[in-house]
Amino acid sequence: AGALLACGIVNCGVQNDCDPALALLGDYVSHNDTPFRVGSIVGLGLAYAGTNREDVIELISNALREGNPSMEVISLACLSIGIIAVGSCNAEVSTTLLSILLERSELELKDHFAKFIALAIGLLFLSMECKGEAVEAMLESLKVINEPLRSFATVLVECCAYAGTGNVLKIQRMLHICSEHFDTKEEKKEGEKESSKDKEKDKDKKKEDENATQNSAHQAAAVLGIAMIAMGEEIGAEMALRSFGHLLRYGEPVIKRAVPLALALLSVSNPKLSIIDTLSKFSHDADHEVSYNSIFAMGIVGAGTNNARLAAMLRQLAVYHGKDMNNLFMVRLAQGLTHLGKGTMTLNPYHSDRMLLCRVALAGLLTVLVSLFDVKQTVIGKYHYLLYFLALAIQPRMLVTFDESLRPLPVPVRVGQAVDVVGQAGKPKTITGFQTHTTPVLLAYGERAELATEEYVTLTPVLEGFVILQKNPNYVP
Numbered sequence: 001a002g003a004l005l006a007c008g009i010v011n012c013g014v015q016n017d018c019d020p021a022l023a024l025l026g027d028y029v030s031h032n033d034t035p036f037r038v039g040s041i042v043g044l045g046l047a048y049a050g051t052n053r054e055d056v057i058e059l060i061s062n063a064l065r066e067g068n069p070s071m072e073v074i075s076l077a078c079l080s081i082g083i084i085a086v087g088s089c090n091a092e093v094s095t096t097l098l099s100i101l102l103e104r105s106e107l108e109l110k111d112h113f114a115k116f117i118a119l120a121i122g123l124l125f126l127s128m129e130c131k132g133e134a135v136e137a138m139l140e141s142l143k144v145i146n147e148p149l150r151s152f153a154t155v156l157v158e159c160c161a162y163a164g165t166g167n168v169l170k171i172q173r174m175l176h177i178c179s180e181h182f183d184t185k186e187e188k189k190e191g192e193k194e195s196s197k198d199k200e201k202d203k204d205k206k207k208e209d210e211n212a213t214q215n216s217a218h219q220a221a222a223v224l225g226i227a228m229i230a231m232g233e234e235i236g237a238e239m240a241l242r243s244f245g246h247l248l249r250y251g252e253p254v255i256k257r258a259v260p261l262a263l264a265l266l267s268v269s270n271p272k273l274s275i276i277d278t279l280s281k282f283s284h285d286a287d288h289e290v291s292y293n294s295i296f297a298m299g300i301v302g303a304g305t306n307n308a309r310l311a312a313m314l315r316q317l318a319v320y321h322g323k324d325m326n327n328l329f330m331v332r333l334a335q336g337l338t339h340l341g342k343g344t345m346t347l348n349p350y351h352s353d354r355m356l357l358c359r360v361a362l363a364g365l366l367t368v369l370v371s372l373f374d375v376k377q378t379v380i381g382k383y384h385y386l387l388y389f390l391a392l393a394i395q396p397r398m399l400v401t402f403d404e405s406l407r408p409l410p411v412p413v414r415v416g417q418a419v420d421v422v423g424q425a426g427k428p429k430t431i432t433g434f435q436t437h438t439t440p441v442l443l444a445y446g447e448r449a450e451l452a453t454e455e456y457v458t459l460t461p462v463l464e465g466f467v468i469l470q471k472n473p474n475y476v477p
Contacts, residue, residue, distance in 0.1 A: 001033075001035035001036050001038065001039035002039065003039075004024075004025055004028055004036065004039035004040045004043045005039045005042055005043050005046075005385065005388060006043075007020075007021055007024050007025060007043050007047070008021060008025065008042060008043025008044060008045070008046040008047045009043070009046055009388060009391045011046070011047035012046045012047060012049065012391050012392060013049075013360075013392075013395075014047075021043065021044065021047035021048070022044070022047075022048075022055075022056060022059075025040040025043045025044050025047070026040075026044075026059055027040075028040035029041060029044070029059055029060060029062075029063040030062075030063050030066045030067065032067070034070055034072065034073060037063070037069070037073050038072060038073060038076055038385075041060055041063065041073065041076055041077050041080050042076055042080060042385070042388070042389075044056055044059070044060060044080055044084075045060075045076075045079065045080025045081075045083045045084060046083075046388070046389070046391060046392060048084045049083045049084060049086065049360045049363065049364075049392050050083070050084070050086050050087070050359060050360040050363075051084060052084060052085045052088045052090060053084060056084055057081050057084055057085060057093060060077050060080055060081055060084075061077075061081065061096055063077060064077050064100065071108055071111045071113045071114070072113055072383075074100065074104075074113075074117070075111075075113035075114065075115075075116040075117055076113075076116065078097055078100060078116060078117045078120040079116040079117075079119060079120045079123075079367065081093055081096070081097065081120060082097070082119065082120030082121065082122075082123035082124055082363070083120075083123060083360070083363050083364075083367070083389075083392070085123075085124055086123045086124070086126050086359045086360060086363045087123075087124070087125070087126045087127055087128055087359040088124060089124060089125055089128055089131045089134045090124060091134070093124060094121060094124050094138060097117060097120055097121050097124075098121065098138075098141055098142075100117060101117055101118075101121075101145055101149070101153070102144065102145065104117075106146055109145075109146055109148075109149045110148070112373075112374040112377045112378065114149055115149075115152060115217070115370055115373065115374075116367075116370070116371075117153075118149060118152050118153035118156050118157075119156060119366065119367065119370050121138065121142075121153060121156075121157055122153070122156040122157045122159070122160035122161075122366075123160060123363050123366070124138075125138065125157060125160055125161045126160045126161075126163055126359050126362065126363060127160070127161070127162075127163045127164050127165070127357055127359055127362070128161055129161055129162050129165050129167070131161075132161075135157065135158070135161040138157055139154055139157060139158065142154050142157065148217055148218070151217075151218035152217045152218040152221050154218070155174070155177060155218045155221040155222050155225060156221045156225070156370075158170065158173075158225070159174065159221065159222070159224070159225025159228050159229060160228070160366075162228075162229050163228045163229060163231075163232075163357070163362060164228070164229070164231055164232035164357045164362075165229060165232060166229065166230060166232045166233040166236040167229055168236070170225075170229050171226050171229050171230060171236070171240065171243075174222040174223075174225045174226045174229070175222075175226065175243060177218065177219060177222040178219055178222050178223060178226075178247060178251060178255055180216075180219065181252065182216050182252075216252060216254045216255075217254065217373065219252065219254050219255050219258070220254050220255065220257065220258035220373050221258075221370075221373075223244075223247065223251075223255055223258040223259055223261075223262045224258055224261060224262050224265065224366075224369060224370070226240050226243065226244075226262060227240060227244075227261075227262035227263070227265040227266040228265060228362075228366070230266065231265060231266055231268075231350075232357070237266050237267075240262075240266060241263075241266065241274070241275070244259050244262060244263060244266075245278075247259050248278075248282070253287060256285075256287065256290050257287070257289045257290050257293055257373070257375075258293075258373065260279055260282060260290065260293040260294040260296075260297040261293055261296075261297055261369045261372055261373075263275050263278065263279060263297055263301070264279075264296075264297035264298075264300035264301050264369070265300075265365060265366075265369060267301050268300060268301070268303065268346075268347050268348045268349065268365065268393075269300075269301070269302070269303045269304055269305060269346040269347050269348040269397075269445060270301065270305075270348070270445040270446075271301050271302040271305055271307040271309075271310050272301075273309075275301055276298065276301060276302070276307075276309065276310055276313065279294045279295075279297050279298045279301065280294075280298070280313050282294040283295045283298065283317055284320075288326070288327075288376075289375055289376065291327060292326065292327065292330050292372075292375045292376075292379075292380065293372055293375060295314075295317065295327065295330040295331055295333075295334050296330050296333060296334055296372060296375075296379075298310060298313070298314065298334050298338075299314075299333055299334030299335070299336070299337030299338055300337060300347065300365075302334075302337070302338040303337045303338065303340050303345075303346065303347040304337075304338075304339075304340035304341055304343060304344065304345040304346045304347065304397065305338065305343065305444070305445075306338065306339055306342075306343035307338060310338055311335070311338055311339070314331055314334055314335045314338065315335075317331045318331045318332070318335070326380050329380065330379075330380075333387070337390075340394065341394070341396070343442070344396055344397065344398055344442060345394050345395065345396055345397065346394075346395060346396075346397040346445075347361070347365065347390065347393040347394060348361075348393075348397075348445065349361035349362040349365065349393060351395075351464060351465070352462045352464060353418065353448060353462050353464070354446075358393075358395075360392050360393075361392055361393040361395065362393070363392060364389045364390055364391065364392025364393040365390070365392075365393050367386065367389040367392075368386060368387060368389050368390055371383070371386040371389075395465075396465065397442060397443050397444070398440050398441065398442055398443070398465075399413065399415075399439055399440060399441050399442075399443055399449050399463055399464060399465065399467065400439060400440040400465070400466050400467070401413075401439040401440075401467050401468075401469050402466065402467070402468050402469065403468070403469060404468065404469075404470060406468070408440075409439075409456075409469055410438050410439055410440075411438065411439055411451065411452075411453055411455075411456060411469065412436055412437070412438055412451075412452040412453055413436070413437060413438075413439055413441060413449045413450065413451055413452055413463065414431060414434040414435070414436050414449065414450050414451075414452045415431075415434060415435055415436075415437055415441055415443065415447055415448075415449045416431035416432055416433050416434030416435065416447065416448065417431060417432050417433055417446060417447060417448075418430065418431060418446055418447060418448035419431060419432050430448060430450065431447075431448050431449075431450060436452050443464065448463070449463040449464070450463060451463070451469075454472055454475055455471070455472055455475050455477075456469040456470060456471060456472055457469070457470050457471075457472045458470075
């Protein structure tokens, strides 16, 4: 099963005419053993993410009707289909996913895996604000599903549709959802006399807490949605940061658990001091789920940066949580993410001078963050393989230059902080405080590169990733 998943990860982001992933994994999609089915289905989802391939979607859809699949298999199959068709608004796929949701019993809808079916529907409309009619139609269709999943799915689809747009009205709507309060039975019966024993009271309180968590799951989605919508532009992100501060102080427990994940999404691979300090403070929280999520969020915020301050914080946390295996597990994950690819990789879904959003990368991040809503059952439980969805977001942050024959070509480049020059007259400087390096070079968050020689001209307007250079015909040495 691990080999099947590995095959999918190897082919992640790779286009191959031979389709090795489909050939190797296709036979195991209807296997009798659940681990084999899960490995092959998730592998296919990773290998063909964002391709909208009909044959792969059909193969996974057919597997859902064969045998008696568990909720785990059904949910991950839906998620894989959602990732393959991410941002496509594929009507056929959305109908299939909706019918799968309608067929589930009330007990199955309360399973923590049911959230992934809702996420799969959301991914179909990821950052597709322009297709407003299709989104509205889906939101209407979701009204027939039973609670508590109806609210969760509705919020998630709405947030996904407006991801990266910075739409202020939608952020306000999400904040309204976060301000709702759900009364537990205990609060309703406050005036009644307590006649039961202490043990029974504790049991009832636990049940009520679980019910409250299920009923307010859509609030966690709304918190993540605020970050998802605001991540597109700087000012909105700053304002969202302030709102998260209020939610951490005055929010319900469900909201507090989701805020660290939202902070991580707002600042992926960009370790701002204020965010790191906030997460560090909540990594010692009395609520275990808040501390788990805060520690993991520190890893996402510093992913691939080798940030010295963050690495020191995580080392201190490793000593502090030395005897608590679950917290230590999260610390080790965060340390691994901080040194991702020895500091040469990033998880940031934005590229081309932060102008374009990579939907596949955002889908991978959202999958992992949604799985952390139920961190004790998923990542700390037996479903830790869900972390491999981060493979969709991993990409190099190097600038490598090639000549027209695709041979590496070392050239001098100036690397400095990017300056916003939109609307300025003439040819203003696009970078400030630059240093001159020879390619290949690493570009940190918010940095930009420009050629320091007139001998070559670039074939792309943005110097990022892999760039092909051409000899300048007008160059005079």
